[in-house]
Amino acid sequence: MFDDLTTGGLLFLSLIVAALLASSFFFSGSETALTAASRARILQLQNSGDERAARVMRLLDIREHLIGTLLICNNLVNTAAASLTTGILLALFGEVGIVYATVVVSVLVIVFSEVLPKTVAIADPERGALLVAPAVELIVVLIGPVARAVDLLVRGVLKLVGVRPGDQQDAMTGAEEIRGTVDLLAKDGSVEREDRHMLGGLLDLSDLTVSDIMVHRTKVLALDADRPVSEIITAALESPYTRLPLWRGEAQNIVGILHAKSLVRAIHAAGDNASKVSIDDIISPAWFVPDTTPLRDQLKAFLKRRAHMALVVDEYGEVMGLISLEDIIEEIVGEISDETDEELPGVRVQADGAVSADGQVPIRDLNRKMDWALPDEEATTIAGLVIHEARMIPDPGQTFTFHGYTFQVLRKERNRLTRLRITPTPQAKRPAAPLGQAVAAGG
Structure with a gap:
């Protein structure tokens, strides 16, 4: 043609x-x-x-x-x-x-x-x-x-040829896909850093338990219920917290929660005569939750019970710490500060970009503040991360490098690392090294 x-x-x-x-x-x-x-x-x-x-x-x-x-x-x-x-x-x-x-x-x-x-x-x-x-x-x-x-x-x-279409399912979950999308948008500048942390915190609620973000018992301000009423009132009013656990006999024996508003009402009802106030009459029952409770479930439980605070116990019933509704909200929106709070307690940023931090500072809080990427799968605090990577309890002066950061132990009390200096290395922006790969230098 x-x-x-x-x-x-x-x-x-x-x-x-x-x-x-x-x-x-x-x-x-x-x-x-x-x-x-x-x-x-x-x-x-x-x-x-x-x-x-x-x-x-x-x-x-x-x-x-x-x-x-x-x-x-x-x-x-x-x-x-x-x-x-x-x-x-x-x-x-x-x-x-x-x-x-x-x-x-x-x-x-x-x-x-x-x-x-x-x-x-x-x-x-x-x-x-x-x-x-x-x-x-x-x-x-x-x-x-x-x-x-x-x-x-x-x-x-x-x-x-032995291939069955549809047998293999995509391993990426919806949360991972959302997280990846948010990271890409943040890289392009379409999402602000704070918004990225906020969305990431919301997605992390399913992966975290109350033990990951609780206030450890060594940092919980609790009052002895057997102290004189005047001393309890003074300590409660001087405290920056509105809810305080009360114990009797020993610190593990929590008998209730004292609310500052209930205390003020009781004092007013007693004609400002503190001696007439009965602490046992105004405290509310303590609420105990297992340390393995997922944060998402705990948030729902707080909302359902209209409660703001719970005590965290381990499998033996021992009190491990305290968790509040504010703690969970802070996992989403970041640190909520008022006139009595530091921006991030225990953290000081040095002029050279290094950070001096208390050993008990949560890794997640430090990552959010400094926009770092320290892993928090195996440890909750900075001290815990150093001990996990070093496979030992180091002494002051010892230095470790892992995950693109150098950690120097500044102070130690018994078996607790109380102060560390963290310095990003030139490799800090690279993918984190596998857990356990740490280089130590004696001090």
């Missing part, structure tokens, strides 16, 4: 080739736009009543079938365009036309049918998806039987 090609026939075939390349442009761009479009944004548009967004969501729900249909159509039009172009050039230039056809078809397909449409689509995938959705939905309906037949053929071939 190409041997006696006339000028009119050449023009007609050229128009067909152009139409095929335009179709390839459409299929390639549609595939990129629909696969790169944000489901979250499209869902928001659908909820606002956008019918095109509803079409996009229907297509995304059959993603594999959609991609198969577009690939079939794209390959068909590319093959047809290549065949027609080869025939035209053979008729014009003879056998050497095959060489010209190879070059011309390659340039046209790569540039105008692949790179250009994908580049245009990826620049604004949501808008592109909305534009192409009506036409693509119609094509999926028309080509659907062919795509299903190809899919069955492919699955049959894979089964012959």
